[in-house]
Every structure is written in C-alpha cells, then in structure tokens.
Amino acid sequence: FQSRSFQPDFVPRDPNAKPKRYKYPAFYDPYGPRPPPSDKIIQLAEKIAALPTAERNQIGQAFNERTRHPRMQQIFVEGIGMSSQGGTAGATKTEEKKAEKTAFDVKLEKFDTAAKIKIIKEVRTFTSLGLKEAKELVEKAPVVLKQGITKEEANGIIEKLKAVGGTAVMER
Secondary structure (H helix, E strand, C coil): CCCCCCCCCCCCCCCCCCCCCCCCCCCCCCCCCCCCCCHHHHHHHHHHHHHCHHHCCCCCHHHHHHCCCCCCCEECCCEEEEECCCCHHHHHHHHHHHCCCCCCEEEEEEECHHHHHHHHHHHHHHHHCHHHHHHHHHHCCEECCCCCHHHHHHHHHHHHHHHHHHHEEEEE
C-alpha cells in the first residue's frame, strides 16, 4: 500500500467521478481549419462528378497541359523500366542507347597522397557515402566515383577534384 499524503500539493481523486471525455476531430489536419469551398468550386465539382468516366479520366491530363505542369519522368532502376508498357526488350534497348549519349561516369585516376583527406571530403560531398566508405573508395584508385550523370555535372566534379589535388577523367 502506497500513500501520497507526504506530498503537500496532492488532492485525492473523487472515487465516484467519471473520467473526462475529450472531443477529438474526425481526422487530423496539420494546417488547421480551412474555409469552406466557394460556390463556384462546388458547382465545378458537381459538373465534374456528372461527367462520364471516360471524360473524367481526361481531366487531369487536360488540366496539367492548361496549367503547364511539367510531365513526370519515368524512373529507371538498373535498366529495368517501371513503365506501363510492360518493359518490352526492344523499347528498353533504344532508351539505353539514348541514355548512353547523355550519361557519363567520373573516374578518379590518381591523387596526391598529401591531399588524400581533401579528396575524401570532396568525394563525400557529391556521393551519399559515409567517411569510412569514401576512404575505402578513394584508396582503391583508379575507381569510378559516380555513374550516369550529365556532362556539366561530371565536369564540375572533375574541376573540384583537380582543385584539391586529384586527377579524374570523364568516361562514356
């Protein structure tokens, strides 16, 4: 049996009291309450809901063209196309040929041993490697540092590595 009577600010709870009920919102909105939509927006929503399904599916595309939103680019992961085409072999080969013309690799050929720490720090700035991984990668020189980047980005990396005492080349 514990007693809290030694605490001067303790007030015993009424044993017959019911627990407090808090009113929670139906859903959590981190931006707080919003004003209700205008009559114009409500009328638009009703018109869109009344459209047939085929026309409703075209609204997003037409709206993006009208507001000039950029098209979403397809993402390729290690040569596997995640597209709705089913990834036919012929289509991926032609896309890879196009990608080869614009994708370049940066290879660290050699570096000044006195500037090794600076090279490691520079490698960490354009890769997502930790200190240990970057150190191991630099020590393996000659090694490819970054693959599949644009020519401008590759030239920028090469210039940064030259500035700290490394020799890097761009490969296709």
